[in-house]
Amino acid sequence: MALSPNSLSTTSLPSGGNDFRSLDALRGSAVRDPKSSIRETAKQFESLFMQEVMKSMRAATMSTEMMDNSATKLGTEMLDTQFAGKMTGLPGGLSGAIERHLQRQLGISGKDGDKTAEKSAVQALPALAQKGIAPHVQSFIQKHDSAAKAAEAQTGIPASFMLAQAAHESGWGKREITGAGGTPSFNVFGIKATSSWTGRVAEVQTTEFIDGKPQKVMAKFRAYASYEESFKDYAKMIGTNERYSKVVAQAQSGGAEGFARGLQKAGYATDPEYAQKLARVINTTVRVQRALA
Template identity: 80%
Template sequence: MALSSTPFNAGNSLTSDTRSIDALRAAAARDPKSSIKEAAKQFESLFMQEVMKSMRASTLSTGMLENSATQMGTEMLDTQFAGKLTGLPGGLSDAIQRQLQRQMGLKDDAAKNAVQPLPVLATKGIAPHVQTFIQKHDGAAKAAEAATGIPASFMIAQAAHESGWGRREITGRDGSPSFNVFGIKATSNWTGKVAEVQTTEYIDGKPQKVTAKFRAYASYEEAFKDYARLIGSNERYANVVAQAQSGGAEGFARGLQKAGYATDPEYASKLAKVINTTVRVQRAMA
């Protein structure tokens, strides 16, 4: 942005520098956000110079060796100090910039990059950790949906059910995360890292504590990709994928249980309830 490079001092007012104003107006038409940032820095610079000026005025003058030359030198020094104090992160210019952006209807970059809150209809009756879990895995689930055709909401729901909405995730003995939110076991054909933990298995309909090895990943995205490969390429889950693609949440849940994904006899009904919750929140997010 083309602004005047001449520092503002006590002998020049901002209104008299027409070239700077014209340049700022022209730049604002091309890039409003950058112009707002520069204008905010200009305002902060003016403010800091006034602060320096007030400090000088409150200091008693000795009158010795003071003339127009020393006064000019002092003003130039104050301008340099004001410039060094202008534009610092979290400073006055940031606050001015946010205020100007709101007045012009422009989104703040910090707000844009932050996790956006869910709409009121979505949050009604939904616990915060549920909302956070859905938002956290939305991107990875949609990528897996593109690969398998299984709705992202179904996969997020299954990950939520297996991990207790992220509060019972599988970790290694040293506490390191496995990112395995689907509870996928490490069978003999798995060559990656594993996490060995105690889990509950239903044997002859009765819950028993057993020690099992689970797959460990480098990220949640990797976990969703592996889940997509497992479900999409295994003949055992062919009917499950078909049910999911038709939009049948209960059929998808029953298909997983029938295919032996889990030993819990109530797995299908539990998963279907979680899917309904996830779908309701995601629809409100759309």
């Protein structure tokens, strides 16, 4: 499960000398400055971990009942807290590893000044859920946004249209085509591997509408090395194939319904309701992008 600053819970952490209320403050600061809040969160976790290590070491040592009273226990706990604090945040320590892990989970770059990545992480916080946007929808759009914009520059088709089509074809990333042994194909557009395709393929069972009726068939699909390659190949196919020339023109005019109908008419999919379904997803994608802006 992906972590977020709001997922921090003091009830799930081990007890120690740290003031757990400071973690609540971290959750509040995550929206304002996610990178620094992650750094502080990592230090808190390392400090708590080190305290537990110290407690375990104390429990493993010999002690006498004569010296084991409340005063000595309190003094020992305070000393352990100080030692844990001294060992927290050192170069190459546990907090650095935790910080990098949290940054990857939240999509934040470790490089200073990467404002775009920070903004993306902030938008991924549950605040967007209040606008009726499901987390997996947010994640899919943010994950492929840059590849879609690059394809828009190549074809003139709005990035939101391509994001929507990729979402529709892959079930918002939940039904991506995989090869043997679960090897990812990165094919989010469902592009078939015809005889002219010389790259890798993934052969899977899919649903085709034959005479208006859905049937399960085996088909070969193109496989890529990355999602970026998938968007580039889609842009190349749509932008250079005469079959889709009217589709590109309709997309550039800004008509989502016209774009979707054009794709269906050009034979992109056999589903008779493809245009209607795709138009709905496009409208959803545009709404989410406005919320993310």
